Amino acid sequence: MDRDILIIGGGPAGLSTALHLARDFPNLVSSPQGTSRILVLEKARYPRPKLCAGGLVLDAEVILQKLGLDVSEVPHVDVEDIHFDFRAKGLNIRIPNSHALRVIRRDEFDNWLAEKVRGKGIEIREEITVKNIIPDQDGVIVETDQAMFRAKIVVGADGSNGVTRRCIFPNAPVHTARVLEILTPTYPHRSTSTSPIFRSSLENGGGREGRAYFDFFPVPNNIAGYVWDFPTQVKGAAMRCWGIYDTNMLADEKRPQLKDPLAKEMSRIGFKLEDYEIKGHPIRWFSPQNQMSVPRVLMVGDAAGADPLFGEGISIALGYGAVAAREIGKSFQKNEFSFRGYKSRVIRSALGQTLIARWFIAHVIYALKWKWFQILLWRVMKPIVAFAGWLLVLNWGKRL
Ligand SMILES: Cc1cc2nc3c(=O)[nH]c(=O)nc-3n(C[C@H](O)[C@H](O)[C@H](O)COP(=O)(O)OP(=O)(O)OC[C@H]3O[C@@H](n4cnc5c(N)ncnc54)[C@H](O)[C@@H]3O)c2cc1C
Numbered sequence: 001m002d003r004d005i006l007i008i009g010g011g012p013a014g015l016s017t018a019l020h021l022a023r024d025f026p027n028l029v030s031s032p033q034g035t036s037r038i039l040v041l042e043k044a045r046y047p048r049p050k051l052c053a054g055g056l057v058l059d060a061e062v063i064l065q066k067l068g069l070d071v072s073e074v075p076h077v078d079v080e081d082i083h084f085d086f087r088a089k090g091l092n093i094r095i096p097n098s099h100a101l102r103v104i105r106r107d108e109f110d111n112w113l114a115e116k117v118r119g120k121g122i123e124i125r126e127e128i129t130v131k132n133i134i135p136d137q138d139g140v141i142v143e144t145d146q147a148m149f150r151a152k153i154v155v156g157a158d159g160s161n162g163v164t165r166r167c168i169f170p171n172a173p174v175h176t177a178r179v180l181e182i183l184t185p186t187y188p189h190r191s192t193s194t195s196p197i198f199r200s201s202l203e204n205g206g207g208r209e210g211r212a213y214f215d216f217f218p219v220p221n222n223i224a225g226y227v228w229d230f231p232t233q234v235k236g237a238a239m240r241c242w243g244i245y246d247t248n249m250l251a252d253e254k255r256p257q258l259k260d261p262l263a264k265e266m267s268r269i270g271f272k273l274e275d276y277e278i279k280g281h282p283i284r285w286f287s288p289q290n291q292m293s294v295p296r297v298l299m300v301g302d303a304a305g306a307d308p309l310f311g312e313g314i315s316i317a318l319g320y321g322a323v324a325a326r327e328i329g330k331s332f333q334k335n336e337f338s339f340r341g342y343k344s345r346v347i348r349s350a351l352g353q354t355l356i357a358r359w360f361i362a363h364v365i366y367a368l369k370w371k372w373f374q375i376l377l378w379r380v381m382k383p384i385v386a387f388a389g390w391l392l393v394l395n396w397g398k399r400l
Pocket of ligand 1: 008009010011012013014041042043044050051052053054055056057128129130131157158159160161162163179180181243280281282283300301302303306311312313314315317
């Protein structure tokens with residue numbers, strides 16, 4: 001047996017699982033001989049790129065604080081307010097005495113988190129790719145591009161395209177969102193317009209500077225999601241991160257183009273999409289039907305299912321780490337590794353409650369795709385939407 005606990009993937013879900021194990025079950029970290037009982041296998045080398053807008057909601061910060069970590073150590077931009085729009089009018093969210101969102105770059109954030117894991121005496125092996133996972137009665141065989149490992153249990157934290165799910169649930173249905181992302185310089189920027197009014201509205205980003213924007217204007221065109229525009233920084237230089245998220249809930253066989261609505265939104269502020277590099281990556285989202293474990297193998301983060309409503313997955317990944325560590329710790333105490341009931345314990349946790357609420361809300365607000373409903377939602381029912389968001393979508397990290 002090479003290791004007791006093998007974590008596949010060193011993103012926020014895998015690293016959070018390791019950190020929660022170290023906090024709550026320190027006896028699982030190292031053997032009496034001093035060797036690490038937990039091993040994280042990561043296919044890339046830190047700091048590794050990860051396509052992500054890097055918006056951290058306050059729940060992520062709460063989970064990290066409970067681990068004794070202060071994310072302000074990572075370079076970041078604080079966003080004072082979040083704006084939910086439908087065609088340039090909508091709902092503004094501010095949080096009293098706090099930023100509303102903190103934006104980090106994932107190469108820096110994940111590298112920082114990995115350092116914290118190493119600081120707890122947990123080994124991380126980089127540049128090793130897992131190829132196959134074979135659970136049996138007594139353990140799990142993990143085949144990689146370099147060596148074969150055997151573990152008592154495996155945590156699949158390998159993201160939306162991960163190998164864990166493919167190995168243990170080869171035929172399970174998948175719910176996957178399409179996401180595109182672009183980085184541009186921040187406002188103000190060069191404008192080709194000669195109109196002074198147009199120029200001045202662009203040069204402060206049309207009042208958007210310092211805000212995070214979510215615009216749901218593509219919904220009536222069968223894109224079940226939004227276009228976003230966040231402030232960010234890259235190596236200290238102020239930038240904007242743009243993108244489009246589509247759950248695919250409204251797509252029939254012919255999926256609508258994502259580039260056009262993104263280009264339209266960028267052009268409103270004077271940016272040309274074709275001037276910038278565009279990147280895409282799927283997000284596997286949570287559905288109550290998703291399977292999450294088999295005996296000796298459980299999944300966390302995108303591998304188990306991220307937020308369907310906004311595709312917000314960092315706080316969710318950190319939350320899965322807390323629930324999975326509890327499950328693993330108890331299974332070692334009982335020496336019983338079936339993980340039967342893991343999914344229902346996820347669903348009953350504060351994490352599961354927010355995931356269920358988001359899944360339900362996504363099915364309502366994207367299914368009712370008509371323009372009149374979106375106007376009603378984002379412009380007329382603002383206090384109700386803000387209250388429901390506060391109650392059902394946010395504030396779960398404290399209860400985890
Ligand atoms: C364009 C885009 C924008 C996003 N913006 C936001 C946002 O602003 N806020 C937010 O909260 N969420 C956002 N998300 C979602 C967020 O990025 C994910 O939900 C989050 O990264 C999930 O964390 P994870 O640890 O489960 O998976 P990942 O972060 O994907 O980590 C998985 C890790 O596993 C490793 N790995 C994969 N396969 C193997 C293998 N075979 N062997 C070894 N290692 C392996 C990978 O290298 C990676 O390090 C965005 C996603 C996308 C695509």
